[in-house]
Amino acid sequence: MTKKPGFKDTISHIFIGNAVPIMFIVLIAFAIPLSGFSTGYLIEEMVTRLGRDSFLVLSLLLPIMAGMGLNFGIVLGAMSGQIGIILVTNWGVTGVGGLFLAMAVATPLAVLMGWIAGIVLNRAKGREMVTSLILGFFINGVYQLVVLYIMGKIIPIKNSALVLSRGYGIRNAIDLKGMRQSLDRLIPLKIGDISVPVATFIFIALLCLFIWWFAKTKLGHDMRAVGQDMAVAEDSGIKVERTRIVAIILSTILACYGQIIFLQNIGTLNTYNSHDQTATFAVAALLIGGASVARASIPNVFVGVILFHLMFVVSPMAGKELMGSAMIGEYFRVFVSYGIIAVSIVLYAWKRLKERERARRSLRGAKES
């Protein structure tokens, strides 16, 4: 007979369940005054960053649902998106039309990348996260090969502004002036001094709606089953391998669109570096929002993006105030990103080990000796 949880129990339950976001709120509350930024400035920054980064973080949800952990392979989607942008810029298509064209062109590439990633991850069951991480590095190498050597030589690039001075290979930085903020400004809205990227938020809301609806479909339900116990799902007739691949493909496509949205806001494509920290920062944000390797939901995404970016923005100035060097603040925020990922996977691995031990014992039944 369990007694009803009292008020104190509920409060402590909330605290423990959301320890990470709470810790971050405390940390940031301490750092904001140090940084000297005004509330208005911070709010403006957060509105921008929510628009810019949420889509990418949302793309991490489906693989977690399917039990594949943190999908560091979203960088493959990011790279697909970037190739889409390069091509569209090459063709001289600008504005929102260019943006959507880039998405359309990049989609088949993202599907291919997602399919490859899904197959590789199926062959590395139990090691999905580290495999997706290294796969990301590997494909980055292939991407660089294509963009640095093959484009311009074997794949013709008309727009000479894109090409390096030696005659082939794409430039390091491409100004996306045609596409810059095209989605953000599509539906203009200003609240006080802050411009709100309405169209982008609508896009994000549509994605949230899609994810919510998806969980109610057979495919989404199957994914949840596969994510909890592959053997039981297989025995009941669910096609486990195929379901996992679909999860990764969807994640990669969403990351592709997410990266395009990200880049249209920033306005510049750093051909060789824009995607370097995509996975790390998206994963860190999601975890800071209270998600774990095995469980993540839409609120985790938005809470995470806000907390992560608040920390990101205030760290350099807070570092300068506290330690006399902005560099320390910058190193600090990178350390926090990696650190939170490290802590989350340690907790997850430790819990998994404990669960395996407990499951072995529960086989024998409830009888005591």
Added chain:
Amino acid sequence: MTEQQPLLHMESITKEYFGNRVLTDVCLDVDRGEVLGLVGENGAGKSTLMNILFGMSIIAQTGGYAGKLCIDGKEVSFQNPFDALKAGIGMVHQEFSLIPGFTATENILLNGEILHDNIVTKVFGPRLKTLDLPEMRAVAEKSIELLGVEISPDTLVAEMPIGHKQFTELAREIHRPEMKLLVLDEPTAVLTESEAQVLLTSLRRLATTGIGIIFITHRLQEIFDVCDRIVILRDGQVVREVATRDIEIGQVAELMVGRSVSAKSAATSDYNENTETIISVDHLWVDMPGETVKDVTLEVHKGEIFGIGGLAGQGKLGIPNGVMGLYAAGGAVTLHGKPIHLNDPAAALAAGMAFVSEDRRGVGLLLEEALDWNIAFTAMQAQNKFLRPLLGGRIQWRDDKAIQNVALEYIKALDIKCTGTDQPAQELSGGNQQKICLAKAFAVQPDVLFVSEPTRGIDVGAKSLVLKALRTYNRKNGTTIIMVSSELEELRSICDRIAIVDEGRIAGILPPSATAKEFGLLMIGKLKEEEDKVNSHE
């Protein structure tokens, strides 16, 4: 009984595994609304028969089967479990096949959910249909009701007590409208007494709706409580098929175990009852999944070959595993009068005990390493054998030559067939691998040797060699051997005394010359009312 076709008709089912006959001419009928009890020792063929019925791939992979299988008079042949499911056969195994984070409803309708179409399905396919949760809940509720239990369809499986999980599994099988025949394999093993009662009542209820049930159990009380007929399997053959009311417990036990006892089977031993006790076990419990030991008390005499038998899953394998520290254990074990520290393999080895595990490939061998390493390793680590001390004993250097020599010694003594001392253990045949495991234990030169399932998975020729090796070792060195085995005949052929384990406790101890009926009664669990006193030599 009606004259219509039986629901299930199995005719002349015969199956061989690599030349080994495991089922011969088995005929079995189940009518609608009938509960059939299937009884037999380990290895009698029950699992194989059910695997054939359920279309498990292992059957086709090992040469298929001979004979006919008919459902409602129509001949069928199942290629996989889904075919069997579609034909209306359901099976509830001992290990739960449930998704812990899903509700009872979601589990009951797993991959059988009720769906509707929506706009997207036309474009992207049927997998995007949406779930109809209210409908699903109603179906689940009905199923649960049919069983006569109280489980909320919204409870998460992870939060259910074990008994409810079992019922959820059952509900999953019976919710299908086409369900005709249900097979239950030891369903009460994990239930409390009251839960078991509820289950049996549910089964009787199900039978009244016309479902046929095959009920596999070793608990005699349950057979007499719920089954209409009993089929007794022994050594792959049906030895008796009879209505429950026409037979009584003693006969069932005897039929299950009895074979013509050959005169020479009992070991001729110089075993003297009055020899001192070398090892005693007091209220031992062991937490070994699937082979739980609840309360075992034993005394074994010096130089004895002591056998421990019993049906699978009853706990006999847990005893040596617990004493040797491989699984969590409690209670008291005393060797040579000194208490043994439990949960500590190093302590058990240091005290003078050794163990040949039943899990040859999992625990017994380093498959990828050479066989000489396998033989010498335990002795090296536990007793510092095969090492050369250097720098005044601060460094223990591995003596590869000594390891090779000891391996050669045992290869000769046990006639191990191999290409050399450096052959990886995984390349040897099952029988030779078992000899390596024996050699490993012998190399430790223990005072007490535990051996679990010494001849499991080995061909006939190698079997007798292994048993001979054990007997010779016991004779020559006076080593006490405690042997755990599912094969009663094997125990009778070399043991001085045999204990039978049932439900995690010692049911009784018999001499090898005791009758089949006496052994059977110990294994099969008693009826509630009977005060059947079993003769024992204590």
Added chain:
Amino acid sequence: MNRIRGFVDKAGWPRIIIGMLLLSLFIVAPSVGIRVDQSMTDTIVRFGMNGILVLGMVPMVQTGCGLNFGLPLGIIAGLLGATISIELGLTGLAGFAGAIGFTAPFALLLGWSYGKLLNRVKGDEMMIATYVGFSSVSLMCMMWMLLPYRSPKMIWGYGGSGLRTTISLEGFWIHILDNFLAIRIGRNFMFPTGMILFFAFMAWIMWAFFHTKTGTAMTAVGSNPDYARAAGINVDKMRTISVIMSTVYGAIGILVFQQSFGFIQLYNGPFFMALPAVAAILIGGASVNKANITNVVIGTILFQGILTMTPSVINSAIQSDLSEVVRIIVSDGMIVYALTRVTRKSR
């Protein structure tokens, strides 16, 4: 025909492809203006530089802790030792020996804690190792700026504080091993005897260790932990010892690397350094749970050979710089390949 097939199966296609690629590069080299003796020197030197780091992979693989993606921890210990030695102004052999001496307590402490952590997360070691490595490097980025170093050779000029990103070993112990008993033939060939001897010595120590009672126990732990436990071995203790060994070898390895390279690389230098070492041992034939010294030698030669030869040959041939891309594709590709090989289920 069967013998060839047997060899292919045992060696594995990636190894054979890389081996043949390397051979063909050496053959093609002269025709594009690359001197073979220069290339050989480069390959041998790079072998010596990286060898000990790759050796450090062996103990953890053998005990079943997986590939040591957490090598940066050992490297950090080495960097601490090196910087302390320079801070104290030690030069030459004393400087190098001092670096090793100062590194030891850090390596032991870090290795021990890291080992304890890995014991709590059996089954997911590699992912944890990677992120522990990344986080430590990030943490040290802050530390390098805050630790109280004063030596003008190391800190930022013009009254800055905190260490520079790269610190030159000129005047300290640069090339101290390389030049020891070096053999020079002509202007383009040098055999760095000292460094190779040191590698041989470290390899010999590891070989000897695995021939002791403890080393034997460690091998069994990786081969079948249940078997080892049944034989009375303390599995956790063996794993911790292997992690400490790997970390110590990582620390000493980076010191050897630096004396040849000529610079100490701080801040984000160590960030990705685990990957080439992991790739090298995999190319040499190791798997996720089995590795030996032969794998180390073959793998390092092949991997460093490819890294040396491909850029120089291709650069000469098509006049551009492919080295970075080749390094990424070969090393990461090899690791993905190894991760997707089905191995015995880890318990």
